[in-house]
Amino acid sequence: MSGIIPKFFGQYLLEKDLLTKDQLIDSINYQKSKILKLGEIALQYEYLSDKQIAKIHNEQKRTDMRFGDLAVQMGLLTAAQLEEIITIQKNNHIYLGEAICACGHMDEETLDRELNNFKEEQKAVPPIEVMIKEDIPVKELVEISVDMTEKMMRRLGDMISKSGQIKREKECIKNLGVISYMEFKGDINARYVLNVSWDIGFQIAKRTFKKDDLPYDEELIKDTVSEYVNIVCGNIRSKVLETGKKLEFQPPVTITDKTSDSLAVNNNEYATVIPGYTQIGNYELAVVTRI
Amino acid sequence: MSDTRKILIADDSRVAAHLLGEIIESIEGCEIVDNATSGEQAIEYYDKYMPDLVTMDLSMPGIGGMEAVRRIIEKHPDAKIVVVSSLGGAQDKLLEALEAGALSVVSKPFDEDKAISVFKKLLGLK
Numbered sequence: 392m393s394g395i396i397p398k399f400f401g402q403y404l405l406e407k408d409l410l411t412k413d414q415l416i417d418s419i420n421y422q423k424s425k426i427l428k429l430g431e432i433a434l435q436y437e438y439l440s441d442k443q444i445a446k447i448h449n450e451q452k453r454t455d456m457r458f459g460d461l462a463v464q465m466g467l468l469t470a471a472q473l474e475e476i477i478t479i480q481k482n483n484h485i486y487l488g489e490a491i492c493a494c495g496h497m498d499e500e501t502l503d504r505e506l507n508n509f510k511e512e513q514k515a516v517p518p519i520e521v522m523i524k525e526d527i528p529v530k531e532l533v534e535i536s537v538d539m540t541e542k543m544m545r546r547l548g549d550m551i552s553k554s555g556q557i558k559r560e561k562e563c564i565k566n567l568g569v570i571s572y573m574e575f576k577g578d579i580n581a582r583y584v585l586n587v588s589w590d591i592g593f594q595i596a597k598r599t600f601k602k603d604d605l606p607y608d609e610e611l612i613k614d615t616v617s618e619y620v621n622i623v624c625g626n627i628r629s630k631v632l633e634t635g636k637k638l639e640f641q642p643p644v645t646i647t648d649k650t651s652d653s654l655a656v657n658n659n660e661y662a663t664v665i666p667g668y669t670q671i672g673n674y675e676l677a678v679v680t681r682i
Numbered sequence: 683m684s685d686t687r688k689i690l691i692a693d694d695s696r697v698a699a700h701l702l703g704e705i706i707e708s709i710e711g712c713e714i715v716d717n718a719t720s721g722e723q724a725i726e727y728y729d730k731y732m733p734d735l736v737t738m739d740l741s742m743p744g745i746g747g748m749e750a751v752r753r754i755i756e757k758h759p760d761a762k763i764v765v766v767s768s769l770g771g772a773q774d775k776l777l778e779a780l781e782a783g784a785l786s787v788v789s790k791p792f793d794e795d796k797a798i799s800v801f802k803k804l805l806g807l808k
Contacts, residue, residue: 406800408803412780596697614696
């Protein structure tokens with residue numbers, strides 16, 4: 392049982408040997424070709440003219456902004472029009488399964504059967520169970536982060552983890568032993584920070600290596616925490632992608648209290664800190680974002 | 683001629699390499715030849731060992747795993763590369779890796795049975 396990891400239908404078919412790699416690439420490209428471009432929709436609804444679309448494309452060469460955002464910035468579309476166009480685009484996409492059939496790589500009967508099997512398998516992926524009442528920035532990301540961190544503490548560290556009261560840290564996050572963080576960029580710009588004691592890091596290492604008598608090795612603990620954050624953030628990204636938002640991340644950066652006793656929080660940042668409690672010790676999870 | 687399949691692990695994390703190593707060594711007839719810790723080293727070790735399979739982490743120092751896949755495939759079109767990714771079910775990254783020449787993807791945290799099944803299939807083992 393895969394447990395935590397959500398996957399997309401194509402990966403399932405590939406793993407089950409029901410589709411070849413080339414058939415999957417072919418189907419995804421077909422699916423992509425059927426997505427109406429924002430400009431095409433805007434033209435169809437007469438929100439933009441050909442000339443205006445060309446002007447936006449031209450401007451895009453000089454910036455790294457997306458078509459819709461740029462159109463709004465240039466005053467050619469209103470935010471409401473952009474939202475309407477994006478909704479139309481989302482409602483008109485075709486599913487991967489439809490693309491696979493359209494390309495002739497699977498018949499509809501097999502598709503229906505495998506879709507049902509896939510849905511059954513994905514039921515094993517637990518939903519996000521954390522609800523935060525407080526009004527905080529990037530709340531959805533914080534909820535997913537807390538949920539994933541707790542679940543991974545259980546699964547990878549064999550620890551029961553409970554979260555405490557949310558607080559805002561304005562100056563710095565004091566290093567409990569090992570801090571590992573990753574930067575998210577895209578529709579959400581934020582930093583996921585995990586701050587654990589050496590004891591918790593050592594516990595995760597022992598469970599990871601399946602050795603209760605694992606020699607105490609700080610470099611190994613640092614590497615384990617870093618890998619742990621890498622895995623947690625990969626799963627956070629998957630969950631965020633399910634909501635339709637795009638998210639990229641950089642490899643983790645890890646510091647220990649031997650080299651740095653804290654991680655600074657800048658004046659223009661909002662650090663939401665959630666303490667976590669386990670039978671081994673305490674940790675802190677933080678999501679830092681610009682305000 | 684030996685029937686042992688040579689596997690190269692390309693992952694800069696000692697932890698991830700260890701976990702993958704345990705899975706691979708549980709498959710009869712598989713031997714890990716080395717552990718590359720950067721994209722450049724993965725290319726160098728491929729030439730050195732000519733492995734039957736490479737597991738490639740995407741987030742590695744230097745040119746990274748995705749570029750290493752491209753360059754290995756460019757030189758050795760028959761290379762068997764499985765991308766190891768903590769990116770979850772990200773269709774865009776999976777597509778990019780497959781188009782670069784990878785044959786499959788294994789997700790972190792590892793599902794041992796699925797990973798073994800993918801490795802065995804690509805190595806032609808039962």
